Amino acid sequence: MTEKQTILVVDDEPSICWALEKMLTREGHNVVTASSAEEGLQLAKKHQPAMVVLDVRLPQEDGITALPKFLAATNNAPVVIITAFGDLETAVAAVKKGATDYLTKPFKLEDALRTCRLTLQKSSQRAVPKATQPMAADNSVLVGASPAMQQVFRQIALVADSDLSVLITGETGTGKELVAAAIHRHSQRSKAPYIPIAPVALNLDLIESELFGHVKGAFTGASEDRPGLFERAEGGTILLDEIGDLPLGTQVKLLRVLEQGQYSRVGDATPRTANVRVLAATNCNLHDAVTSGEFREDLFHRLTGVQIHLPPLRERTEDIGPLCQHFxxxxxxxxxxxxxxxxxxxxxxxxxxxxxxxxxxxxxxxxxxxxxxxxxxxFPVAKPSRDAVPVSSTHSLESAIATWAETKVAEDPSAVTIHSDFLAAVEPSLLRVVLRHTGGNRARAAEMLGIHRGTLRDRLRAYKIDDEN
Structure with missing residues (x-):
C-alpha cells in the first residue's frame, strides 16, 4: 500500500489493538484505536477513516448492532468484522448488514494484513451507490451486437407485424422466449394477451383441456365450464415452448387451429373461433422428429411460416461484454x-x-x-466442455494428457515448444485453484505446490494472474 490512510481499529482487547496498530503503521497508515463502539463512533466522525476494523464482542453495544452506525458515520467506508472462531452465523449477519470482509479469531497477522490490503484496494474500486430508487432493467430486452444477433433482430422486425406463425429454434438458454416476447411486443397484437406455455409443464391427461378449455362434466373433476389458454389469449399471441413435446393427438387439434382458426372445448363439439397468433419454440431437431414419426409433418410446415434460429453464446462471444453489463x-x-x-x-x-x-x-x-x-x-469455475475427457482420477488425467500430446505432435511433428505449451495450458488453472483454496495466501499456496514463494511469484506474473487480484 503506498497511499497513507487513516484506519480505525475497534476492539476491547488491548493486545489486538496494539498488534494491528503496529502492523498497519508499518504499512504507512495512520491508525487510531478504540475499546468500545461508542468511543469508536466518536473517532470515526472525527477522523473519517478509510477503513474500520470492528470486533463483534464489545462492551455495551456489540459490533453487529453498531455496524450500520459506522457505515453512516464514515460515508460507507469498508468495515472488516472480527468474529470468534467458528461463529459463522455472526459473520453472515455482518456481511448482510454491510461488512466488506471478516477475520476469525485467532488470526495470523499476515492474514489480517492481506485482508486489510485487499479491503482498501476494493474500497478504491468500489462504486458509490446512487441516491435514487433502484434501477431495474427490462429483462425482456434482447442484447447483442454480433452479426448473428443483428440477423435475428432483422427477422423479428420483418415478421412482427404479420400474422405468420414463427418457429424459434436454438439451444436451451439462448433466449427463445425473449424473441417470442419481442415479436408480440412489436406486433399489432401488443395490447392483447401474450401467453407463453410449455406443453411439457402441463398435465398430459389434461393438456387439451388446458389449451382449449372444457365444459362441465367433460371428465371427472370438471365441475364447471372453463376456458383454455387459446380462449384467454383471444386477439393476442401464444408461445408453445418446446413444441416437440406436444402429444400427437393434440398436434392434430393444434393443426386445426392453424389451418381453420377453430377449436372446440373438451366435451363440446361446438367449434369456436381462435383469433390467436401461434409462435413455437424448440431446442430439438424437429426434422428428425418428423422422420421418426414423433411430430406431424403437416404441423411442422404450418408452424414454420418463418423460422428464426438463435445462435449459441459460444458462436457470438462478442456479445458477452454487453450481456454482462446488461445483467x-x-x-x-x-x-x-x-x-x-x-x-x-x-x-x-x-x-x-x-x-x-x-x-x-x-x-x-x-x-x-x-x-x-x-x-x-x-466468477464460478468454468464447467468442463461436454466433449472433455473426464479427469476425476489419475488414470483419466494421464489419458487426457496423452490425448493432448498426441494431437500436438500430429499437428506439428517438428514442434519444440510442446512442454511450455502444456504448462501454459494447465498451470494457470492450477495456480488459481490453489490460491482460491488458501484465500490468496501465497506462502501457503507455495507450500501446497511444493515450490519457493519467489517461484510462485514469478509464475503469477508470467501468467498475469497478479493483474487479476
Whole structure:
C-alpha cells in the first residue's frame, strides 16, 4: 500500500489493538484505536477513516448492532468484522448488514494484513451507490451486437407485424422466449394477451383441456365450464415452448387451429373461433422428429411460416461484454465495472447453458465482489466442455494428457515448444485453484505446490494472474 490512510481499529482487547496498530503503521497508515463502539463512533466522525476494523464482542453495544452506525458515520467506508472462531452465523449477519470482509479469531497477522490490503484496494474500486430508487432493467430486452444477433433482430422486425406463425429454434438458454416476447411486443397484437406455455409443464391427461378449455362434466373433476389458454389469449399471441413435446393427438387439434382458426372445448363439439397468433419454440431437431414419426409433418410446415434460429453464446462471444453489463444493470449493480481480462476468459468457456448460464455467473460474481470491480476469480469455475475427457482420477488425467500430446505432435511433428505449451495450458488453472483454496495466501499456496514463494511469484506474473487480484 503506498497511499497513507487513516484506519480505525475497534476492539476491547488491548493486545489486538496494539498488534494491528503496529502492523498497519508499518504499512504507512495512520491508525487510531478504540475499546468500545461508542468511543469508536466518536473517532470515526472525527477522523473519517478509510477503513474500520470492528470486533463483534464489545462492551455495551456489540459490533453487529453498531455496524450500520459506522457505515453512516464514515460515508460507507469498508468495515472488516472480527468474529470468534467458528461463529459463522455472526459473520453472515455482518456481511448482510454491510461488512466488506471478516477475520476469525485467532488470526495470523499476515492474514489480517492481506485482508486489510485487499479491503482498501476494493474500497478504491468500489462504486458509490446512487441516491435514487433502484434501477431495474427490462429483462425482456434482447442484447447483442454480433452479426448473428443483428440477423435475428432483422427477422423479428420483418415478421412482427404479420400474422405468420414463427418457429424459434436454438439451444436451451439462448433466449427463445425473449424473441417470442419481442415479436408480440412489436406486433399489432401488443395490447392483447401474450401467453407463453410449455406443453411439457402441463398435465398430459389434461393438456387439451388446458389449451382449449372444457365444459362441465367433460371428465371427472370438471365441475364447471372453463376456458383454455387459446380462449384467454383471444386477439393476442401464444408461445408453445418446446413444441416437440406436444402429444400427437393434440398436434392434430393444434393443426386445426392453424389451418381453420377453430377449436372446440373438451366435451363440446361446438367449434369456436381462435383469433390467436401461434409462435413455437424448440431446442430439438424437429426434422428428425418428423422422420421418426414423433411430430406431424403437416404441423411442422404450418408452424414454420418463418423460422428464426438463435445462435449459441459460444458462436457470438462478442456479445458477452454487453450481456454482462446488461445483467449487472438488471440486478441493480449498474455502476459495477468489469476487468477487461475477464471477457477474454469468459469467451473461452463453452457456455452449455448459454445466456441463462452467463446471467447466473454474473449474478454470482456481483454478489462475491460486493460492489468492486469484477475479476475472473469472482466468477464460478468454468464447467468442463461436454466433449472433455473426464479427469476425476489419475488414470483419466494421464489419458487426457496423452490425448493432448498426441494431437500436438500430429499437428506439428517438428514442434519444440510442446512442454511450455502444456504448462501454459494447465498451470494457470492450477495456480488459481490453489490460491482460491488458501484465500490468496501465497506462502501457503507455495507450500501446497511444493515450490519457493519467489517461484510462485514469478509464475503469477508470467501468467498475469497478479493483474487479476
Amino acid at each position: 449487472l444493470t438488471a440486478m441493480n449493480y449498474g455502476d459495477t465495472t468489469i476487468d477487461e481480462s475477464v471477457f477474454a476468459e469468459l469467451k473461452t468457456r463453452p457456455w452449455h447453458g448459454n445466456i441463462r448460464e452467463l446471467k447466473n455467473a454474473v449474478g454470482h460474481a456481483a454478489v462475491v465482489a460486493r460492489g468492486r470491480r469484477l475479476t475472473i476469480d469472482d
